[in-house]
Each structure stands twice: as structure tokens, then as C-alpha cells.
Amino acid sequence: MGSKMWLIIGIVVVALIVAFAYMRGTDTAVSESGPIKIGVSMPLSGEAASYGEAGRAGLELALKEINDAGGVNGRTVELIYEDDTCDSTGATVFQKLTSIDNVVAIIGPVCSAAAGPALPIARAAGTPTILIGASAPGLAGGDDSIFSNYASDSLQGKFVADYVYNTLGKRKVAVLYVKNDWGQGLQQVFSDSFTALGGTVVFNDGAAQDATDVKTLLTKIKAEQPDLIYLPAYPALAVVTLRQMKDLGMITPVMGGDALVGDEFLNSGVADGVMYVTGAVGTPDSFKDKVKALSGSDTAINIITPLGYDALHILANVIAEKGTDPKAIVEGLKGLNYTSGISFSVISYDQNGDLKEAAYDVNVVKGKTPEKLSL
Amino acid sequence: MEVAVQILFNTFVAGAIYALVAIGFNLIYSTARFFDVGYAGIAIGAAYVVLYTYKTLQFPLVISIACGVIAAGGLGWVIEKTIYKPLRVRKASNTVLLVASIGVLTVLQSILALLFTSQFQTLSRDIGSLHVLEFGGGAITETQVIIIVTAIILMCAVMYVLRYSLFGKAIRAIADDEEVARIVGIPSERLIGFVFFLGSAIGGVAGIASGFDSGVHPTSGLTLVLEGIIAAIIGGIGNVGRGVLGALLLAAIENVGVWLVSGEWRGAIAFAVLILVLLFRPRGIFST
Numbered sequence: 001m002g003s004k005m006w007l008i009i010g011i012v013v014v015a016l017i018v019a020f021a022y023m024r025g026t027d028t029a030v031s032e033s034g035p036i037k038i039g040v041s042m043p044l045s046g047e048a049a050s051y052g053e054a055g056r057a058g059l060e061l062a063l064k065e066i067n068d069a070g071g072v073n074g075r076t077v078e079l080i081y082e083d084d085t086c087d088s089t090g091a092t093v094f095q096k097l098t099s100i101d102n103v104v105a106i107i108g109p110v111c112s113a114a115a116g117p118a119l120p121i122a123r124a125a126g127t128p129t130i131l132i133g134a135s136a137p138g139l140a141g142g143d144d145s146i147f148s149n150y151a152s153d154s155l156q157g158k159f160v161a162d163y164v165y166n167t168l169g170k171r172k173v174a175v176l177y178v179k180n181d182w183g184q185g186l187q188q189v190f191s192d193s194f195t196a197l198g199g200t201v202v203f204n205d206g207a208a209q210d211a212t213d214v215k216t217l218l219t220k221i222k223a224e225q226p227d228l229i230y231l232p233a234y235p236a237l238a239v240v241t242l243r244q245m246k247d248l249g250m251i252t253p254v255m256g257g258d259a260l261v262g263d264e265f266l267n268s269g270v271a272d273g274v275m276y277v278t279g280a281v282g283t284p285d286s287f288k289d290k291v292k293a294l295s296g297s298d299t300a301i302n303i304i305t306p307l308g309y310d311a312l313h314i315l316a317n318v319i320a321e322k323g324t325d326p327k328a329i330v331e332g333l334k335g336l337n338y339t340s341g342i343s344f345s346v347i348s349y350d351q352n353g354d355l356k357e358a359a360y361d362v363n364v365v366k367g368k369t370p371e372k373l374s375l
Numbered sequence: 376m377e378v379a380v381q382i383l384f385n386t387f388v389a390g391a392i393y394a395l396v397a398i399g400f401n402l403i404y405s406t407a408r409f410f411d412v413g414y415a416g417i418a419i420g421a422a423y424v425v426l427y428t429y430k431t432l433q434f435p436l437v438i439s440i441a442c443g444v445i446a447a448g449g450l451g452w453v454i455e456k457t458i459y460k461p462l463r464v465r466k467a468s469n470t471v472l473l474v475a476s477i478g479v480l481t482v483l484q485s486i487l488a489l490l491f492t493s494q495f496q497t498l499s500r501d502i503g504s505l506h507v508l509e510f511g512g513g514a515i516t517e518t519q520v521i522i523i524v525t526a527i528i529l530m531c532a533v534m535y536v537l538r539y540s541l542f543g544k545a546i547r548a549i550a551d552d553e554e555v556a557r558i559v560g561i562p563s564e565r566l567i568g569f570v571f572f573l574g575s576a577i578g579g580v581a582g583i584a585s586g587f588d589s590g591v592h593p594t595s596g597l598t599l600v601l602e603g604i605i606a607a608i609i610g611g612i613g614n615v616g617r618g619v620l621g622a623l624l625l626a627a628i629e630n631v632g633v634w635l636v637s638g639e640w641r642g643a644i645a646f647a648v649l650i651l652v653l654l655f656r657p658r659g660i661f662s663t
Contacts, residue, residue, distance in 0.1 A: 045488070045492070045493050046493045046494070047493075047494060047495050047592075049492070049493075049494060179639060205637050205638045205639065206638060206639055207638050207639075207641075208641075208642070210592070210594070210595070210598065211638075211641075212585065212588075212589035212590065212595060212598070212599075213385075213389060213588075213589060214638065215381075215385040215388070215389075215630075216382060216385050216629075216630045216633040216634055216638075217633060217638045219378055219381040219382060219385060219634070220378070220633075220634060222378075222381070223377065223378045235495065236495035236590075236592065239495060239497065239590060240495075240589050240590060243497065243589065243590070244589070246507075247507065247514065247515075247516045247519065248381070248507075248514045249507045249509065249514040264494050264495065268497060269497060269499070270497075
């Protein structure tokens with residue numbers, strides 16, 4: 001078999017692959033019959049996997065309820081789950097969901113770090129997207145097809161600044177944030193709001209999402225003797241920071257962001273005593289019981305569960321009324337006034353696609369369980 | 376100046392971990408003559424073995440660490456015999472071996488992620504019982520002191536063996552010129568296997584130390600070993616003693632840089648130093 005033979009075989013194989021891909025790819029329009037496909041972008045592995053698992057539990061319950069009731073306009077709903085690993089893989093996920101799977105709408109991402117790179121793709125394609133946790137300021141921005149079921153961090157940062165200054169009475173705060181869209185957004189809003197209230201931010205620096213040694217940053221913080229450390233970090237960096245704080249003998253109180261709501265942080269052994277803020281998302285026990293009945297009694301449930309649940313029901317309602325044309329769905333979402341939600345009593349969006357109202361809870365970790373503090 | 380003392384302590388701990396990585400890496404490089412990136416997977420694999428034996432099986436600490444170190448050495452030896460040796464026998468170039476080691480690293484990381492999930496996990500069983508010692512205003516934990524002492528002991532042991540023992544002389548001969556060493560009668564294949572065992576075991580110690588200091592994650596081996604490789608190159612690749620000095624220097628530059636400039640520049644500073652060294656003193660700062 002000479003090398004010419006291999007060359008011919010190679011060309012034939014390549015030609016076959018190209019032809020096959022071309023034939024698959026010409027199906028660009030959203031199908032008008034068969035199951036309604038909705039894409040889901042969540043972290044299913046990695047440091048934030050518990051958010052993805054919790055979200056999936058809520059989505060599965062909503063899916064079952066919708067399909068048991070006959071689906072939407074007689075068509076069953078199908079969810080296509082993709083793992084965005086809470087980072088820029090989100091862009092690849094969105095590319096696949098919009099171009100290859102031709103989904104009607106997308107639920108997610110949960111992480112701002114995934115949403116930042118991913119959303120321009122949905123925006124360009126006009127795919128209706130409901131964020132269920134990604135909260136960096138400006139993500140849902142503009143009059144487009146992006147909506148968020150979870151309040152933007154421009155509100156969270158302000159709330160934390162107000163709580164730390166007025167309720168906790170702290171005046172000198174050090175900020176250590178994770179260097180991605182979420183952390184940077186939060187620290188910016190917090191620092192501006194806290195300084196405007198009259199407090200001082202004595203230290204403000206960031207570390208990479210996968211950093212393993214922040215001892216020198218902590219040494220600098222220790223030298224400034226702040227009253228509190230604000231730590232908008234994802235679980236991996238938060239665990240490393242708290243561990244190394246203990247190593248350095250630092251006992252400054254720590255306030256974290258809503259990324260600490262997962263089991264990775266609560267079970268890490270360093271979470272005890274840490275405060276963190278989350279959106280005041282309702283998770284009534286009756287809802288939790290229904291989720292556990294479907295997904296198993298040891299399913300991780302956190303605020304992402306009702307967010308995912310409501311997002312799917314909202315989409316089902318809008319599609320039932322307006323059909324599967326993306327522009328019609330976006331119109332339907334813009335005029336939404338949803339009152340059957342579990343996460344919030346009223347869900348409606350402002351002109352940017354953000355939730356009109358937001359409320360927050362402050363939790364403190366006792367052992368491994370979070371306890372809500374009364375505000 | 377409390378802050379200066381603390382920075383000094385931070386430098387020693389980080390430097391000790393980088394030094395451990397550099398020692399193992401230099402041992403392997405000096406005999407096998409290629410960049411073994413798979414070393415990173417073995418180093419973090421050792422940390423995961425300790426995670427399993429210490430936290431899941433609840434073995435005592437020393438036994439868990441021994442398991443991890445021996446597992447690392449054994450894994451290194453097996454990989455050398457099954458992957459690198461056949462390639463060497465076929466006179467594969469260093470680039471091919473490097474690519475093969477990248478494959479080894481990817482496979483190891485994937486296996487670890489499959490077995491242990493890609494969540495970030497800590498090694499210690501009970502954080503509460505941490506002993507923190509304070510000297511001159513700086514704090515250092517018992518674990519960190521043990522890491523530093525271990526690094527010093529290993530460095531001295533390896534340098535002594537390389538210099539004064541017959542085994543060490545044989546290794547240096549192979550490092551100099553493998554073919555001539557074989558002609559002279561040194562069983563180079565057997566010794567290279569042993570060097571891989573030793574180097575990987577030391578890499579395992581580095582991975583375990585890093586795991587105790589911060590935590591483990593399937594991909595954290597690569598970051599750790601990259602720092603160690605930079606340290607080895609800055610000091611003078613192939614030489615164990617110079618690698619240790621390079622490690623200390625790198626740790627010092629990184630920590631002082633973070634102190635004076637900002638945490639965001641940490642990685643940039645490390646690689647900038649590497650580029651400068653490669654441009655102006657490619658054989659290493661401490662080479663003659």
C-alpha cells in the first residue's frame with residue numbers, strides 16, 4: 001500500500017465527514033414539531049458542582065410537572081443539560097446549544113464567570129435566555145433576549161455595604177475578591193457603596209479563581225487591622241483563604257457572597273462562623289419535600305433549585321401563550337408578571353431584563369449549617 | 376517589622392514546596408534528559424492517595440503519607456518502564472517524550488477527577504487542632520515547619536547521595552553521557568528506573584506538602600510543578616542544589632512582589648523572572 005493509496009483514503013474520509021456535517025448543519029431553524037428543546041447551562045462538575053446539582057433537581061421537578069400535564073401545546077418539553085464548569089466553557093456550551101441543538105430557549109448559566117463569555121452568543125442569536133444565579137452587574141443589560149431570575153450584584157454589593165456599615169457597625173473593611181466577572185463586579189459595587197456611606201476600604205486586591213497561596217495577601221490585610229474582611233470569592237478560593245487565615249492566626253470576622261451557598265464550602269471544615277449574603281430566594285419545606293421525593297432524599301438543595309424550577313415554568317407559560325418563535329418569547333418575557341413562583345412572590349423584569357425588585361438574607365454558618373440572621 | 380517576618384515565613388514555606396518539586400524534577404531531568412510534565416500528575420496523585428487513606432480509610436497520618444510517597448514512586452517507575460523507556464529505546468527525540476508526558480499528565484488528571492470528583496478538597500482531618508507558633512510577630516503552623524524541615528533534610532540527603540555514594544556517581548555519569556556510562560558498565564536502564572522512582576517519590580512529597588498547605592484539585596498539580604520547573608530553570612536546570620536556591624529565590628520574588636505591588640501580578644512576576652533569566656543567563660543564575 002503506497003502512500004498515494006493512503007492519501008486517497010484520507011481525502012475520501014475528510015470529504016465524507018464534511019458532507020455529513022453539512023447535511024446535519026443545514027437544519028438551522030427551530031423545529032415546529034416534536035419535543036420542545038430547552039438548553040440548560042450549569043456547572044455540573046468542578047468547584048461549583050453543587051449549584052448545578054441543586055439546579056437540576058428543581059428543573060427535573062418542573063419538567064415532570066409540565067410533561068405530566070400534557071406538555072406545552074401538546075408537545076413534550078425536553079431539557080438538554082450541558083456542563084459549563086463555572087468558567088469560560090460557558091461560551092462553548094452556548095455555541096453548541098444555539099447552533100447545533102437549535103434550542104428554543106436557554107436556562108442558565110448559574111455562574112457569572114460562565115455567563116460573561118457566553119451571553120454575547122445568545123444575544124447575537126436572539127435566543128431567549130433566563131439566568132438563574134449569574135448576577136454580575138450588567139449581564140442582563142440592554143434591551144435584548146437576556147433576562148435574569150436572580151437580582152444583579154449591583155444590588156447585592158449595595159446591600160452588603162449597608163449591612164456591614166449600619167447593622168454590623170464596621171468602619172474599616174479589607175476586600176479580597178476572586179478575579180472573575182462576579183468577584184470584580186461585587187467588589188466594585190461594595191467598595192463604592194461602603195466609601196459613600198463613610199467607611200474606609202483599607203485593602204482591596206484579588207486572587208485567581210484557582211490560587212492556592214494567598215498568605216502574603218493575608219499578611220498585608222493583617223497589617224491593616226480591618227474590622228471585617230469582605231470575601232466575594234468562589235468556594236475554592238474561599239476555603240484556601242479561610243484555611244490560611246487560620247494558619248496566620250487571623251480571627252477577623254469574614255463576610256462572603258452568595259457563591260458560598262454550596263456544600264463544597266459548608267462541608268469544608270473552615271466555614272464555621274463565616275457570614276454570607278444570599279438573595280432572599282424562597283425555599284419552602286413543601287417545595288423541598290417535592291424535590292426530594294423525585295430526586296432522592298440526599299439531593300443537595302439550595303437557592304438555585306427554586307430559581308431553576310421557576311425559570312422552566314415561566315418559559316412553559318410564555319411558550320404556551322406565544323409559541324416557539326424566539327422574538328415572541330422575548331416579548332412574552334418582557335411583559336411577564338409571574339405570581340406563581342417559589343423563589344419570589346412576583347417575578348417581573350425591568351427594561352434591562354433584571355428583576356425589578358430584590359431582597360437579601362444574611363446567613364451565618366454554625367458548624368456546617370447556615371442559619372439565617374434576622375435583619 | 377511584623378509584616379517582614381511574616382513575608383519571610385511565607386517565603387520559606389512556599390520556597391520549601393517549590394524546592395521539593397525542583398529536586399525531584401532535576402533528578403529526573405538530569406538522567407532522562409527531557410521535561411517530564413507527567414511528574415505533575417504523579418505529585419498531585421500522591422496527595423490524593425493521602426486524601427483517600429487519611430480521610431476515607433482513617434489510617435494514621437504517617438502511614439498515609441508513606442502510602443502516598445511510595446505510590447508516587449511506584450507510579451513514576453511504572454510509567455518510565457511502560458511509556459518512556461520504549462520511546463527512548465526507539466531513539467525518540469526529547470519533544471516526543473515531552474508530548475508523551477503531557478499525555479500522561481492528562482490521563483492522570485482525568486483518572487483523579489473520575490475517582491475523586493473535581494471539587495476542591497482539603498487534606499486535614501480536623502482543622503481545629505492546628506498548632507500555630509508565633510515568632511517575632513509572624514505566625515507559622517506546625518505543618519509548615521514540618522514541610523520546611525522535610526525539604527531541608529531531603530535536599531541534604533539527595534546532595535550527599537549524589538556526591539559521595541557510588542549510586543550518586545553512577546547517576547552523575549549517566550547524566551553526563553548515557554552511552555559512555557553504559558560502555559563503562561553502568562546498568563543505566565535499571566538506574567534510570569530507580570531515579571524515576573526516587574524523583575517521583577520526592578515529587579509526591581511536594582504534592583502532599585502542597586495539599587496540606589492549601590488543598591487538592593485534579594489540575595493543581597500542573598500549577599505547582601510549573602512553579603517548581605521555573606525554580607529549577609532559574610537556578611540552573613539539572614542541578615539539585617541550584618534548583619533549591621532557585622526555589623527560594625522564586626518564592627522570595629513572588630511574595631515580595633505581591634507585597635509591594637498586588638496579588639494580581641503573582642503569576643506575571645514569576646514568568647517575567649523566568650523570561651529575564653532565559654534571556655540573560657540561560658544556564659541559570661547560580662551556574663558557574
